[in-house]
Amino acid sequence: MSKVETLKNALAIPAMIAAAFALAACAGAPSPATDPVDEAKSDAKGPITETAENSTATAADKPAANADSENSALFVSNALDSYRLATPESKFADNANDIANSEATATATQITDTSAKASTVADPYTSFPALAESVFAYADSLYKAGQTDAATAYLERFRIIKPLWDTWEARTDSMLAEFGKARAAQSKQFEPVVLEIQNMNRAQAAYSMVVETADSLIALAPGDSLTNWATAQKQIAYKNTFAKAQKEYAQIKSKADDQAKFADAIAQAEKFQMRYRDFEDTLHIQALIDHIRSMAESADSAAIKYWEKNDPAKALAKADTLIKTEKFSAAKELLNKLKASNLRAQAIQKYQKLADAYCNKQRKETSQIFTKAQKQKDEAKKRTLLKQAIAPLDKCLAEYPENSQKQKVLENKQFLEKELAK
Secondary structure (H helix, E strand, O other): HHHHHHOOOOHHHHHHHEEEEEEEHHOOOOOOOOOOOHHHHHHHHOOOOOOOOHHHHHHHHHHHHHHHHHHHHHHHHHHHOOOOOOOOOOOOOOHHHHHHHHHHHHHHHHHHHHHHHHHOOOOOHHHHHHHHHHHHHHHHHHHHHOOOOHHHHHHHHHHOHHHHHHHHHHHHHHHHHHHHHHHHHHHHHHHHHHHHHHHHHHHOOOOHHHHHHHHHHHHHHOHHHHHHHHHHHHHHHHHHHHHHHHHHHHHHHHHHHOOHHHHHHHHHHHHHHHHHHHHHHOOOOHHHHHHHHHHHOOOOHHHHHHHOOOHHHHHHHHHHHHHHHHHHHHHHHHHHHHHOOHHHHHHHHHHHHHHHHHHHHHHHHHHHHHHHHHHHHHHHHHEEEHHHHHHHHHHHHHOOOOOOHHHHHHHHHHHHHHHHOO
8 A cells, every 4th residue: 555545544534533423422422432533543453454355354243243233232322432433554654643633633623513502403303314414425425535445334333323213212202201291280280370361361351460360370480382372362362452442442532522522531531541551552542531631622611501401403403404505604603513512423524514515605606707707808807807716715725624625626726826827
């Protein structure tokens, strides 16, 4: 064997040993008691050579090794530590030893770091397949490099893990059974609190009550499963209570907006705020209270007292008649008064009808004046008529600034202003 081939074999030893130790570390085998470099030097005197005689002797030893793996528990537990890669017998130069020591140390450090990281985040579903692929890839690289004996020995070292796998499966089943018993015992211990939370959510109890009970369960550290369940129950309670709160919120707002019962609405809203403190950021309850108080302050106290003795239904019918007969000022006064009655919602709707009727009349008047302006040949008189045509539109916007026809009125006004600018 040439010195070059001897040096190549010497450099291959640390890589093979390092890969073998990585496999043992990931598989959970015991760590070797001796230094990998020292073992490499010792194994360098092993029996594997390039002669057919030694190859036959190695093959003859395999049945005995297989018998040991099947019949000896000691072999199963220590298989990865007792098996060593044999290397060609040769004398290495001093520089070859230095290179081998350096590479073995670097590789061992890298394997240690990798194993430490993997132990904290290892996922068996992905880690084991990845490890197997790395073993096949390394064996294939040895084979392609012409190191058939080393590739064979490396794969045989991987193959003897099979008995260990059966041991791991049995241990896994045992641990799962133990964990199952522990979970069952925990469930029994916390069953009363669990049932209480379930019943509270079935009855749609207040969110604050469910939260208090669920938090007491979580504080007992019942395990991930029950902790996650209790957290989910709090979310269910939140949705249930929020739906009830929204419905009551709408009722309070309607009592103020539609019925002008401001005092009752404020009192109800304040109680509502106390009961639903957890929903302040979502429902903005304080803003509702401020809104009702603002309406109460702007309401005519004399009008409120007036409807205590008079029928608002008759007044609403009268307002409708006033609109039809185009007595807009009287209708407006009456409807504003009705906004302080229990028919506030109907009065607001009727008020919008009044605004539309008034603005329709103003737009009609604008149209008639514009028609006259178009027929006028005198430019000065035409400009005067266009200015007159704009006036009714301004009345509509001033009298009912929030009427439903506001956009159309503004467009009409802009058109007339462009005609004036010509």
